[in-house]
Each structure stands twice: as structure tokens, then as C-alpha cells.
Amino acid sequence: MPTSLSVLKRFARPKIILFGDSITELSCDQSLGFALAPALQHEYFRKLQIVVHGYGGYNTEHARHILEPILDYETSSVPDKKDELLTDVKLLTIFFGTNDATQNDSQFVPLERYKANLRHMVDVAQNRNIPTILVGPGLVDEYSAKGCEGSGRSTTRAREYSEACRQVSIEKNVPFTDMWHAMLAMKGWKTGDPIIGQRGSASDLHLRDILTDGVHFSGSAYHTIRKHFPNLKSENLSTMLPHISEIDPKDLPASLWQERSKITVDVSMSPTVGGYLWNLQAMPLKQACDCCNIRKIRCNGAQPCQRCINNRLNCTYLRQRQKSGPRRLRQSSKKIWDTQVSSVGVSEPNGMQMRRIQHDDLGTGLLTTTPARRISLSAINSVFEIFRDNLYGIWPLLDTENLLQQLIIGTDDIQTYALSTALCAATLSHLDRTITQEQSQLDGLFTADAFAQEARRVRCTYDYMEPVTLATVLTSYFLHIFYGKQPSRMQTAAFYIREAISFAQLLGMHTEDTYSRVIDGFLNLVNLFKYPGNDFFNKWTAQSSQVAVSSRQLLLLQQELQFLPSEIPPEANSIQRVDIYATRHWIRALAWKLSLQSGYIASNGISSRKEMSTLYPHQIALDMLLETGNIHPTAFEVHGPGMEVKMTEIATALANSIECQPEEEESQSLSFVIRPRDTFKSICDLIFSTKVMLPNLRESLRERVQKVFGHSKFYTAVESTTPNDDESLEQGAWALFGSSAANCAARNVVEHDTAALIAVSDPSAWFPTAISTASFTAFNSTFHDTDLFDIPAIITGAYDPVGT
16 A cells, blocks of 8 residues: 555645636636546546636736736645645646736736736746746727727737736747738738728628637637647646556556656657647747748847848748648558559669659659759849849839749749749840859759759649739740740740730730830830831731832831930930830831832932932941940840840841942042941941850851951951950940040931032942843842741841841
């Protein structure tokens, strides 16, 4: 028979103490349908005691004065042995804040004082080695009796006190249960929705099912707490007395009082709704804000944190934390894995066998046994910065700061993620760039191809065709830009631009009244295309034989483009300006070539209109060089292959004009003005100073240079010009207008009409009669041997004129 002391110890069960206000007090009320305290007592029956200390109307000022006496009583010591506790507390929950946040004379506690009171109570518990959990206040239904206007309660105030409770938990390294967000999650709330129960929100969003009177919890709300409650692994705890199956009826005293294993408690957290409760041992108690968590950077846990302040971001703690997976494969999962890998035959270095599939566009294998992993937001943001610095001027379609914020808040917004990766693919492809990223799946390197693959992969996970949004249009457009840079994928690029146009039409974007505002610089560029008209561009397509453009139409077009207002908005950067300038003069060059094709250019005499003369391409090229004289070649490169096509067209039009004039007559009569060959050399220097994007087109220009200059020093100068070589540029492309005198002379040339030029020069030199009709006809026929232009592709930068 055991001694009286051992019997006393046997019946003294460890305790869980629930300490709080009326919400804790009412956790014993079984009339609510689910009561927290009885549910816990049932789970730990004969193992742990559930002791409720709930005091209606109390706040932390009251609680700080009564906690220590409560713990003294609940942890009574062994008689005559004050240092040996008869019972101990395995867990203490402190749930205050609802009354503290109430703005009235009797209950209100200022926020800083509330935090100080919580710190004091946690210190009291920790001095006794009692594991503690802080529980923050929940939502308030401002449409109900106790939450109505005049009650002094509001859900916004409750959120502030919940956040203060969280901060104390971080300081004191104790777990925290965020009831405010847990209750929102229970109602299916999503980022961007109105706060449920807040006055001014939609009337159909109420909390009557979880709050009985606007403040106190219903059974379902207490059940939410239970989901967050620490799992003390009751199946591993020994009971106070042995189970009936363990008792020997032949020896009742020995079996009843047999030595029981010591109760050990693993205070770890059970799976929670949204992961709001932290594991005391396994997880760090310091919580990162949404922005820092997504970017995987250190956060100080403040509200707002220092990094969000520095970067002017909205610091929030709204993201639901995901449940961690098992550290090891479960037995059932391992059997499935073994079956899968044994059925395939590709050996890996580590001895595992995994099947690889090939994607039509990916090029590299993807493991089918593991889910795809998203590209980090830090990598996406790095490309966004490149886009803002280099391409926003020509693609003013997206506010990347806003796009990044959407990705941070809406982690499940796959449509925005697909758009972001497509934009990154187009940006890196257009600029021929890559970025490095630590701990990436791509050995630290992110390429345009990787982003394009990801965009296409994500699009396959949802029906992006229904419903159509602006993000749908832009994703297809940016994929078109990406594939347009690859000569072998022109059909894919054409598919995506057609898809983008179809989506845009479904949204009604082809009607002007759907646009609320436009960017002036972009509008200037768009306006250039309203002058030629459909017939003009159709002449460069397969339907050219069915369209006729009169000499009057071409003459009016040239005059419109020549005298177009040159004012460009001051906010337009060099990238936008060069696009407007080059497009304008490219259309002028095309119009002159079309005039030549149609026989409107005088072949053996002086034209009454300079726009219909063989020398007009010289003026076009001079205009182009004058307007872009202070713009660096990198601004040209940003626009991709389309810009190379436009500049080459201007140069070849001038080369065609030069070939109509014998060199000796030109040198004799134009010794005191800028000669066409000098201008041709300068514009070729500019083109050859940029990166080669269309090798076939660049080679055809070399051949034209060879034909114009032969093996002279001019051709050598062009050949030796290297990309981004500022010194060679000054000696080459900009040498034509290097001095103010030359600049003035050039302006005089381009600003005077044909009659003025004839007055200072021999007319026969400007319009040589020595050109034979046969040579002029042969020259004209070269245009019909050229590949048909894809005008829309040139505009979007995806044109590759093979063989031009």
C-alpha cells in the first residue's frame, strides 16, 4: 500500500490554465453547442486538468494583479516541502485585449500600457517555468448590440491590440494565436475584401454565426480556438490510474498503484487555420511581414518594419502561413514513390530513377515527380527595375510597382504571376540580358527563356481564355515580343500577336472610348500611322496588286510627314524620341520607294516637286541625323529588330538615290554642300555602331555600302565601327554635324526647298540627265525583287526580313 504522500501525488494531475476575460469565462458554456473547456477536458481526461480562470469585464490592469496569486494556488507545494510542487502547470494561456481596446472610462487601457501588462504576466509565468501562449483579441461585429456605435468597441481597435499582443510575443519568445485573422479566415475573407463586421462594409457581411452579441464567441468561434490549441499529444500521456486492461484482478493493490511513467509534455502546435499559431520549439518566434517574407529578407517584425519604411511599401501581416510538410516521407508515401521510380529507367547520379518529359518549347527536361516551383519575387523585381529603366518609354503599358504589390498581397493570383513572368521574358529577350539570383533552381542564372517557360507553364494551369482581362492581352503580347526575337520562332510570335489582338477586340479596345487616358509620347507615335492609311501599307503586302496609290496621295503623305509638328512632350525620354523620329522618316522612305515603284519619280528631268525627285532620300536622311544627333546608339538598340529595319530602309533609300547619280558629277557640283555620300556614310556609321539583331539585313546593308563606295576609305570606316564605341561614333556618325558650321549648313540644306538648292548649284548636278532610261528601269525593278514587308511586325519589333 503506498504512502499517503505518494497517493496524493498520484491524484495531483498537471494542469492547463485558461486565463482571460468573459470570453474565457464563457468557454465552459455548453449551451453554445461547442464549449472549449469541456472539449479540452474530454481530450485530456485522467491525464491533465483544464482549469478556467475567466473573469468577465476584466482587462490586463486587473489581470496583472491576480495572476501571481492564481498560480500560487494552482501550483500547491508538498506539505513540509515548499520547494517541491505537488502539481505543476503544463500550459498557461493569456487571453486579454477585447476590454482593453474598449474606449470607456472603466475598461480602456492605453496600447503601451496594455503591452507592459502583457510583458509583466509573461515574466511571472516564465519565472515559474510555465509555458505560455498569448491570445490576441478577435473581431468585433459593429452591427451587433455590444459592438454598435456608442459601445466604444471597433474591429479596427481590436486589430491594433492584436498586433500589440503579437509584438510582445516576439519580444518574450512565446507563441501567439492571432484570433483576429483566424476569424477572418474562417469567414473566407480574401485580401482586398471589406473587413467583415466593420461599419461601412457591405451589409451582407456579418459575424452573427461566430459572435453571439458582437463580442462574445459562439460555439464555432471556440472551435476555431481549438484548432489553434497546442497539441499535448494526449495519446502519449500516461493516465492518472491504469486502464482496466492493465489491472490484475488477482493483485489489485499492486496493479492499481503500479509505478506510472512520468508525464512528459511536448508543447508543440497542432495544424492551424492559416498557420497563425507558432511552434514554441520548432519555429522562430520572430514573424516577418508580408513584403519581407515574400522577398526572403530579414524583417525586424515592427509595424511597419524598417525595410518597408525605407522602400515606401505597405507593411502588412495578412499572408496566411502555409503548413509545413513532413520532414520525412510517410510510409504510404514512400511506397508510392518506390513504385513510381521503379517503373521508369532513367538513372540519376544519386541512384534514384526519375522519368523526364520533354516540353515542345522548354528544351530541358522537367521532373514529373516534383511540383513546379515559382520564380522568386526578388528575381521578378530585379527584371522590373530593368524594365522601368530601359523599356517603359516604349512599352508604357504597366505600372510595375503596382504589379509587384499585387504579387505580394495576392500570392494565389496566378494570372498576375503569368503576366509578370511574360513581361520579364520580353524585357530580358529585348535587351539580351540575364540576371543572377542566389539559391535559384537555374544554378543562379535567370534567362528570358526561363521566364517564358514559366509564363506558359502557369497559363496551362487555368483557363486564360475565359474570362478575358487586360492581363490576358498583355501576357500574349509580351510572349509575342519574346518569340519575335528568335528567328526560328516567327510563327509562334505571329500566333501570340494575333491572340493578343483577338483578346483586345473582345475587350472592345479597338474602340477609342475605352481608353481613359494615354501617354503623350506614345500618342505621338501612334498618330504617325494615321496619315498613310490602309492602302499605303497594303502595297507592301501580298495584296499589293489589288491596291492603287496615286501620286497625289503619296505627295500629300510626304508633305504631312515633313511638316508634322516636331514638338515632343518634355517628359518623353530619348528612347521614346528616337522611336518617333525613326518611325516618321521610315514611313517617308517607304513612300519615296513606293513612288519610285509606281513610276512617279522623274527619270530624265527636273521634278516640280522635291518629294518626287531622286534626291529626296538625302533630305530624309539629313532630317533623321539632325533629330537624333544627340541620342546615344543604345537608345536605338532598345527597340530591337524593328528599329534596325527602319534605319536600314532609310539608308537603302539613300543608297538607291545615290546610284541614280554619277559620282564624278556629284563631286564637281556639290563641293560646298553636304554630299549624299557623306550623309550615307554617317547614317551607316550609326547603324553599324549598334548591335547586330538581324544578320541577313545587316549583311545586305554591307553589300549596299560596298556598291556605293567600292573599296574606298568610306567603306573601311563603316566596317571598322564597333558597337558602343563613342570615339568612333564621334569620327563617324556624328562627324557630319560635329561643328556648329556644319550643323548650320545642314539645316540650310534641309530647310530650303528644291528651288533654293537649284539656285546655288548646277541643276544638272541635282537632277542628272545622264541617267539612261534603261539603268533607271533596272534600278526601279530591284524593288519588286525584295521580300514583302510585314508592316505590323516591324511596328511591334518582331520583323525579320530574311533575304532583304
